[in-house]
Amino acid sequence: MVKVSLIVPTYNEKENLPLLAERVFKAVGESKLDLEMLVVDDDSPDGTAKVAEDLSKKYPIKVIVRKTDKGLSPAVLEGFKHANSEIIGVMDADLSHPPEKILELVKALEKADFAVGSRRAPGGCVENWPLYRRIISAGAALLARPLVKVSDPMSGYFFLKKKLVEGKEFNPIGYKIMLEILVKTGIKNIAEVPITFKDRALGKSKIGFKVYKQYLTHLARLYAYKISS
Numbered sequence: 001m002v003k004v005s006l007i008v009p010t011y012n013e014k015e016n017l018p019l020l021a022e023r024v025f026k027a028v029g030e031s032k033l034d035l036e037m038l039v040v041d042d043d044s045p046d047g048t049a050k051v052a053e054d055l056s057k058k059y060p061i062k063v064i065v066r067k068t069d070k071g072l073s074p075a076v077l078e079g080f081k082h083a084n085s086e087i088i089g090v091m092d093a094d095l096s097h098p099p100e101k102i103l104e105l106v107k108a109l110e111k112a113d114f115a116v117g118s119r120r121a122p123g124g125c126v127e128n129w130p131l132y133r134r135i136i137s138a139g140a141a142l143l144a145r146p147l148v149k150v151s152d153p154m155s156g157y158f159f160l161k162k163k164l165v166e167g168k169e170f171n172p173i174g175y176k177i178m179l180e181i182l183v184k185t186g187i188k189n190i191a192e193v194p195i196t197f198k199d200r201a202l203g204k205s206k207i208g209f210k211v212y213k214q215y216l217t218h219l220a221r222l223y224a225y226k227i228s229s
């Protein structure tokens with residue numbers, strides 16, 4: 001059996017979590033994966049943590065509730081600390097990332113150190129995103145292109161070998177934890193698995209001007225890091 005810890009950061013995702021858990025554990029089904037889901041919730045006011053606790057009676061789910069240092073990237077890093085498997089995955093809770101690709105992403109790690117669920121690899125795409133989001137996403141990806149050699153540097157859906165992040169220091173702000181990991185570890189052996197990214201159907205988006213601003217600050221830091229290392 002291959003053990004996998006799948007980290008799902010959540011903030012106000014109570015409608016999505018039951019659907020996500022059902023699809024994830026169905027997708028993994030009778031495979032060789034022994035998957036635990038780590039829901040890392042920032043004390044969501046909608047009661048996401050309670051929903052996750054209820055789901056943990058039916059599925060192998062652990063719930064981590066954070067009350068300080070809120071934010072998506074620190075939540076994922078907290079998940080790393082609790083992951084007990086040799087393989088770690090990260091996935092959004094809002095069903096934008098197809099759980100049906102988990103097996104393919106984990107299989108890619110037989111040959112690679114890191115596997116990205118990519119919207120921009122041949123066969124990947126984005127569904128139902130308004131034009132402005134596509135333009136912002138393409139622009140943001142362009143700005144990150146010199147930092148990493150992946151087609152979708154903005155992806156939040158990825159799997160990696162835990163030993164490659166153990167003992168490493170990360171200092172991300174905002175949403176782009178994958179970019180932080182790839183730059184700081186210098187991992188080069190990266191596989192890309194095309195995905196169809198669907199816009200969230202339920203719950204509210206947390207993205208806004210602040211997140212875009214944080215991205216630019218984060219990028220500046222990463223360029224400074226790359227130049228000095």
Ligand SMILES: Nc1nc2c(ncn2[C@@H]2O[C@H](COP(=O)(O)OP(=O)(O)OP(=O)(O)O)[C@@H](O)[C@H]2O)c(=O)[nH]1
Pocket residue numbers: 008009010011012013040041042070071072075091092093094096156199200204205206207
């Ligand atoms: N723990 C934690 N999770 C967060 C935080 N902000 C966002 N998330 C989760 O991170 C994932 C990605 O956030 P989204 O709001 O879907 O961001 P996005 O996909 O860029 O934008 P939309 O899908 O349009 O909302 C989701 O599972 C969110 O619930 C946060 O501050 N803390």
Ligand SMILES: [Mg+2]
Pocket residue numbers: 092094096200
């Ligand atoms: Mg989303």
